[in-house]
Amino acid sequence: MADFTGVDFLELEDLHYSDEECLARDAVRGWVSKEFMPRIQEHVRQDGSFPMELVPQMAELGLFGANLRGYGCAGMNNVAYGLVMQELERGDSGLRSFASVQGSLCMYPIHAYGSDEQKEKWLPEMAAGRVIGCFGLTEPDFGSYVSGMATRAEHRSHGVWVLNGTKRWITNGTVAQLAIIWAVTDEGVRGFLVETDRPGFEARDLKGKFSLRASVTSELFLQDVEVPDENRLPGAQGLGGPLGCLNQARYGIAWGAVGAAMACSDEVLQYTKDRIVQGGPLAGKQLTQQKLVFMLTEITKAQLLCLHVGRHKDAGTLHHTMVSMAKRNNVDVALQIARKARDLLGANGIVDDYQAMRHMVNLETVRTYEGTHDVHMLILGEHITGMRAI
C-alpha cells in the first residue's frame, strides 16, 4: 500500500502553516511510517503492550514535551506540537497517548508547578526518555468528578508526607519510574512526585482491554508511601493543578483525533478505488462517495478547529471551553469516520491487516478519557447558559 497521505482540502499547508510546522509534521510522519507502523500489529495482538524499544528514538526526535521550553525540550509552538500529536495518532492512539502522558500530563506539571530543583532533576531525564512518567489522578470510584478523590496525603511533622489510596486507568503505570500523584490534603488537592520504587508503591497492569491495546494501562496502589516535602509540587494547590494538565492533554487529543480520522480515510479511499464491485471500483458508487465526502468534510472542519484553537493557545488567548469543543467534536467525528471506514472495508475491515477497526475501538477510549464526550458538552453548556447543569 502507498504511504500515508494527509488530507489538506483547504490548502492549509501553503497558507496557514509555517515551514517549521510542516517540517515537524513531516519528520514525525516519516518516522511513524517507517518505524512504528511495521510494529503495531504485533503489539495490538498482545493485551496492553507498547513497543518500548522505540522510546529512545522518540526521545531523539524530541517527542516528549515538544512544546515546553528549556530542559532539553524542543520548545515548539502549539500548532507544531498539535501536528506532531496528529501524526502520532495517525499511527495509533496508544502512541499519541504515550507522548501525551509523558509530555502534557507529567512533564508539563513539573514545568508549570515544580520547583527549580524538581525541574532540573526530572525534565531533562524525561525529555531524553530515560525516566518515564505516569499521571495518577483517576481512581476506581471517580473519573470525571475530580472532587470525589479519595487518595489522601498526610503531612507528618518532620517534613514527610504519607500517601494512601488507589489510582486506576493509569497509562504507563507499570513502566514508569516516576508517578505524579494527586491527593487530598488539609490544604486542598496537591501533586506529589513519587518515585515508583518507594516502599508501599505498587503498580499492576489492567488486562482485557478491547481498546488501546498497544498501550500499557495500570492500577496504582499506594499504602503508607512516604515522600519528602521536596517532592510536593509547590505551584499546584486545588483542582486547578490537575485540570491545567488535562487541558494540555485534551488540546493534543483534539489534534490526535484528526490523525486517526485521516488514517482511516486514507486507507479506505485507497481500498475503495482498488476494490472492484459489480464491474467497477467501489469508490465509483454513490453510497461510497457519500461516506468519503463526509470524511473529507469533517476532517477539514476538525483541522480548522485545531488550527484556530492552537493559534489562540500560542497567543495566550485560549479559553478552556475552546479546548473542550475541539476535543469533543474531533474525537466524535473521528469515531464516526472510523466506523464508516470499517463499514466500507466490509469483512476485510474486521481483521487487523486494516487499520480502521483498531482506530475505531481506540477512539472509544479517547472519547471517554480526559473528560468524556458528555462532560465536555456540560462544560460548553455551562459556558453558554451560565448554569451548571444537574
Next chain:
Amino acid sequence: MKVLVCLKQVPHSDARLDIRDDGAWIKDDGVKFEINSYDTYALEQALRVKDAGEAEVVVVSIGPDRVTQALRTALGMGADRAVHVNDPEAEGSDPLGVAKILAAVAAEESPDLILTGFMSEDGNFAAVPPMVARLQGIPSATAVVQCEISDSSVRVERELEGGAMEVVDLEMPCLIALQTGANQVRYASLKGIMQAKKKPVDAKTVADLGLAGQVGASAVKVVIEKIYRPDKGEGAEMLEGSTGEVVSQLVGKIKELGLL
C-alpha cells in the same frame, strides 16, 4: 574539516506523476517533493563526520523556492548552513550544467570532502557527481557503500557488478557518491527543526557564480526528446484469481521456465 553535501529535491516516491504537455518532463504542479534518497545517505555520512569531531557541514541545492524545504530538513537533521542556487536561469540544465553550478559552489566553499548521492531518482543519469569532481580537478569514487574518513584521506568500499566489492583510497579533497543503504539515515528532530530556523541559507544566482549563459535550458548539450510510458508489451500474461491462486500459478510458470 569542511564537508559539502549536494542535495537534490525530487518528486516523492509515492507521488502520482503526469507527463507534461510538451512530453519533455513531468508536471510538477501539486506534486509533493522530498530529498533524493541517495542524497540522504550522503548527508547522513557528513553528519557522522561532524558527530565524530570538528566539522562544518554545508548543504547545497539547486531549484525554485520549494527547495527551501529540503534545505531546512537538512539543517534540522544537523547541517550547519545551506546554499540555495535559486535562479530561473538554472532551470532545465543538463547534467553538465548542474555539475558546473555545483562545482562553482564547491570552488567558493573549498570543502575537504564533497558527498553526494550516487544518482538522482528522477534524472537517473548518475553523471553529475563525477563531472563535479572533474571540473574541480579532484578524485572521486561512486557506488560507495562504506566510508572510513581520516584527516587527509578516505578509504571507501564500492559496489561492483555481480556482488563483488572494491576498496579504494582517495586523497582529500575528493568527492564520494554514495549508494543507498550505506548507513541508517537519521530523522530531523523537533529540536533540530527549531534550531534550523536560525541557521543561514545563502541564496545565489547563476550570475553570482560567474556562470551566466553557461547553464540552464539554453546551454544544454543533452536534450530530452521525450519521456513516455512504454505500452504493455506482447507476451505479458496477466495472472488472475485470489492471491493464493496467483502465487501458485506464478511458481508453476517459474518452474516451467526451469528457473526454480
